[in-house]
Amino acid sequence: MKTNPKIKILALSLLFCFLHLTGFSTVGGPVKIDVLGFDSSTNTIYFTRTSWAECDCPTELYTYQIDTDSVEIITNWSPKYEFAKHRNAIIKSKGLDYLEQPDTTALPAFVRHSREPEVKYYNKVVMDTTIAKPFKITIFEKDYSYYQCYQHSEEPEIIHLKIDDDLGLLFIKFQGECMEGNWIDSLIFYSKKNGKLISKKLTANDVRPLDDWK
Secondary structure: OOOOOOHHHHHHHHHHHHEEEEEOOOOOOOEEEEEEEEEEOOOOEEEEEEEEEOOOOOOEEEEEEEEOEEEEEEEEOHHHHHHHOOOOHHHOOOOOOEEEOOOOOOOOOOOOEEEEEEEEEOOOOOOOOEEEEEEEEEEOEEEEEEEOOOOOOOOOOEEEEOOOEEEEEEEEEEEEEOOOOOEEEEEEEEOOOOHEEEEEEOOOOOOOOHHHHO
16 A cells, blocks of 8 residues: 555654654753751751752752761652642751751852853754853852853842851852753852861752753
């Protein structure tokens, strides 16, 4: 039995469209951080990280133990929709409602936020020439690079969370997912205890190279 050429062409066209739409389907989402607090008895920072992409991604619990400079992750800490709806109850049920809360204050003098030269590239997602706006956070002369996806993006949000006179966190919210323009949360720890100046990003691989969007 011969296949009608017109039907064959139509079937191939539909298959191409399906594959094309599947390849560019909506799968992204923002990545949110929630700083739960600080345990002064163990010098440990607790925070959660949740990906709101279209996946069965649970809320993860991160702990940063300052004395050993170690980050541990509990990947299946809580279903993300339950944590979003019952945050305080879940924190209490996990025995973490005793944690000390950092204060939101102005950026200290040793933290600098500077813009970098704009980057022009052809974004295959929006199918047009695009201009990204890189920026840099400098803490104790150590640089951390980020960017906003598009020239007309809003400014990034940089929040200082002070734990005490020597310890704190920089909470950076930036547009780091350029397919759908989603925002990503990033967290940097700093310490100037005993005159030793230290900073460390606690969220690895949170800045995707711009080349990935080309």
